[in-house]
Amino acid sequence: MGKTTILLLLLFALLLTTSLSKDLCHKDDKNTLLKIKKAMNDPYTIISWDPKDDCCTWYSVECGNANRVTSLDLSDDDVSAQIPPEVGDLPYLQYLTFRKLPNLTGEIPPTIAKLKYLKSLWLSWNSLTGPVPEFLSQLKNLEYINLSFNKLSGSIPGSLSLLPKLDFLELSRNKLTGPIPESFGSFKRAVYGIYLSHNQLSGSIPKSLGNIDFNTIDLSRNKLEGDASMLFGVKKTTWHIDLSRNMFQFDISKVKVAKTVNFLDLNHNGLTGSIPDQWTQLDLQTFNVSYNRLCGRIPQGGDLQSFDAYAYLHNKCLCGAPLPSCNVKIQATDLYLNLPSE
Incomplete structure (x- = not known):
């Protein structure tokens, strides 16, 4: 075989490789993405999607093994539409993000239940309106759920x-009602964070919730009541606890x-008793126990005096710093109670 023939074969192979590389994206995924684009009325974020190009190079799209689409992220756009049911036709999708689309309405489509590899x-x-879908429990690879700042209603499934594999649940800033599910005390793994604030949740916290060592738990601004002491514990590794504006x-x-706690907000509840001395051992950045029914002297030491009277x-x-000093009557009573018995 002559040198000229070899060069021609190499050139042909190079041209063939270049031609094939122009469209590595799986044709089914490309067709599905184009349907999503049309259903969402060609939003500005993805208006650049060109059928002539490899869809793995499109803005807001990422591909993985075998050049199947694994991530779709549409954010910060003025799109007026609903979530297209076609998103369920991306069988290898792991990350689905529709975020900061204020005119994205309707319910979360049940076709999402087909995304067996979905992680986020x-x-x-x-x-978005309607319920938090029951079908989410079918997605066994889900690690991250964030449905916050919508208009979702009904109870939490x-x-x-x-x-x-779930380790992060964010459902805050919706219109959810009813109690926190009893089953939430039996998550399959240690959940990193649970955010349920700014809803209309009611009832008592399940005692079983104390079994979970949350890193962050935010139940603020609901109508929850009763005992929440099971959420605390000196052996836990919790960092952030916000129970404010409830009826505990x-x-x-x-x-x-x-x-480990450095954020502790318990304001606007019906808490009683006195602030424990053990709390002086905390390295606190945020602290608030205002608008409760607490009594007694604020323990001296640690960070408790680094916060103002508010x-x-x-x-x-x-009483006691940073509030006015305890009055004579309280001091005398304390002295009397601490006298040795005869």
């Missing part, structure tokens, strides 16, 4: 606790908090 479902800051009623006098105001009879 991020649908926040939209105008207890079946979410069946997800074996329990005695905090003997509540020990994990030394963190303690409107309690039954708290």
Whole structure:
């Protein structure tokens, strides 16, 4: 074989490789993405999607093995549409994000249940309505769920606790009602964060919720009531606890908090008792126990005096820095109670 023939064969192979590389994206995925683009009325974010190009190079799209689409991210756009049911026709999708699309309306489509490899479902800051779907419990690879800042209503499905890999659940800023599911005390793994704030949740917290060592738990601005002391524990590794603006009623006098906690907000509840001395051991960045029914002297030491009076105001009879000093009557009573018995 002459040198000229070899060069021609090499050139042909190079041209063939270049031709094939122009469209590595799987044709089914490309067709599905184009249907999604049309259904969403060609939003600005993805208007550049050109059928002539490899869809793995399109903005907001990522591909994985075998050049199948694994990520779709549409964010910060003025799109007026609903989530197209065609998203369920991307069988290898792992990350689905529709975020900060204020005119994205309608319910979360049930076709998402077909995405067996889905790890992250991020649908926040939209105008989605309807329930938190029960079918999410079918997606056994889900690790991250964020449906915050929508208009979702109804109760939280207890079946979410069946997800074996879930470690982050964000449902805050919706219109959810009913209790926190009893099953949430039996998550299959240690859930990193659970965010349920700014809803209309009611009832008591399941005692079983105390079995979970959350890193972050935010139940603020609901209508929850009763005892929440099971969420605390000196052996836990919790960092952030926000129970503010509910109707919790329990005695905090003997509540020990994990030394890892640096955000503790309990304001606007019906808490009773006195602030434990153990709380002086905390390295606190945020702290608020105002608008409760606490009493007694604020323990001296640690970070408790680094917060101003607003963190303690409107309690039954708290006193001591940063509030005014305890009055003579309280001091005399304390002295009397500490006298040795005869």
